[in-house]
Amino acid sequence: MTFLEFNIQFPNEQSIIDYFVAVRFPKQPCCIHCGSVKVYRKRGVSQCRFFHCNDCKTEFSIFHGTIFYNSQTDLRKWFFALNTILLAKKGISALQLQREIGCTYKTVWRMLNLIRKAMGNEENRQLFEAIVEIDETYVGGKPKRKNKHIDNKANKRGRGTSKIPVIGVKNRTTKGVYAKIALPNKEGKKLTGKQLLNILLECCKPDTTVMTDEFRSYGILDRKDTQFQRFVINHKENYVNGFIHTNGIEGFWSLFKRGFYGTYHKMSLKHMQNYLYEFCFRQNNLYNDEDLFELLVKQCVAA
Ligand SMILES: [Zn+2]
Structure with missing residues (x-):
């Protein structure tokens, strides 16, 4: 999506949390520990990213098991990074993204590395034939x-x-x-x-x-x-x-x-595979009519 569309769809952190809940739990929210659907979302700005499970009596973050979990970075910056990497046909450097979202270089580099890893997290990869x-x-x-x-x-x-x-x-x-x-x-x-x-x-x-x-x-x-x-x-x-x-x-x-x-x-050996994931993701979805932003957000779970 364009920068303008991004701003309209995600004006604030709350809009991202709501979007993420809908993508992660397309049918209905369920407990990530016991699978129960007897869960309710907590209220309030600081609490709305948590669910409470009435069956196993635990609380869990909607971001548990995703690349966003435990991150101190503003969710809008995360989503902006996801959108930017999708738009950048030849990839985006941490330095460039840093100029756009204004975190430290180290933070931006780490975000990009995790996003690339998520790009390789294809759920239903079809085996090639012919x-x-x-x-x-x-x-x-x-x-x-x-x-x-x-x-x-x-x-x-x-x-x-x-x-x-x-x-x-x-x-x-x-x-x-x-x-x-x-x-x-x-x-x-x-x-x-x-x-x-x-x-x-x-x-x-x-x-x-x-x-x-x-x-x-x-x-x-x-x-x-x-x-x-x-x-x-x-x-x-x-x-x-x-x-x-x-x-x-x-x-x-x-x-x-x-x-x-x-x-x-330069790409180090340690992270080269993640760069390959990034380029393969772009290549493999060239003719995919699905909403690629949503697809990538889904892949950020358990990456
Ligand atoms: Zn539970």
């Missing part, structure tokens, strides 16, 4: 120079060890993306066949057709017991061979990297 593309890349280090297209290709699995390997799978039909950072295994090996296979198993139905490039580790997909059907595009020869290519997922990487180099400058 045709998917898988590709891995390295993110981090210094921004690439002008001829980055060439650099990227030459350097694709570059030994730049400070960079973080990430694996992504893109569904050709829905355009949805599933992406994860890939830490080296116990033997210190990166991007092993098993690792790549596990990512596919997490996000795809069996019998899915998988487009890969010639990277050796994808050879594991040629094994009968993996149940995937693999097509290989050899990038040393060409980039597209009929329907065999991995351009979709590579496009996602360039979007992600533009966001990374342009907005965030």
Whole structure:
């Protein structure tokens, strides 16, 4: 929603509390401890975010188990941050948001990190089917120079060890993306066949057709017991061979990297997955007609 719409819908903290209760308990409020519906909302400005349960005789905050729980930050600032991150196609930096809402840098950074985590908290993720593309890349280090297209290709699995390997799978039909950072295994090996296979198993139905490039580790997909059907595009020869290519997922990487180099400058390994969640959320909801603000607020529960 636009800034104006935001101000109309959420003029004050009370409006946010009412909105949140309606989103969290779409049917009727119930106790988060015992499930009873014999709950009533407490009155008064300072108390209205609490329910009392008549069955288990406890009191609970409507924000219990959400990213807003225990936060001292004004709820309007939280909601403003949620809306801003939804609008920012290439992501938003903590510094930029800090200028807009005026908390400390540390607070804003923490809020954004929690929101990103919530963006990965998809409730009913559908497994991919039909045709998917898988590709891995390295993110981090210094921004690439002008001829980055060439650099990227030459350097694709570059030994730049400070960079973080990430694996992504893109569904050709829905355009949805599933992406994860890939830490080296116990033997210190990166991007092993098993690792790549596990990512596919997490996000795809069996019998899915998988487009890969010639990277050796994808050879594991040629094994009968993996149940995937693999097509290989050899990038040393060409980039597209009929329907065999991995351009979709590579496009996602360039979007992600533009966001990374342009907005965030550096992402630590520890938080990289949350940035991936953020970009996947945007990508996965490009064609979603639902109210994305409401969807994201729902995902803030138990993130
Ligand atoms: Zn109860």
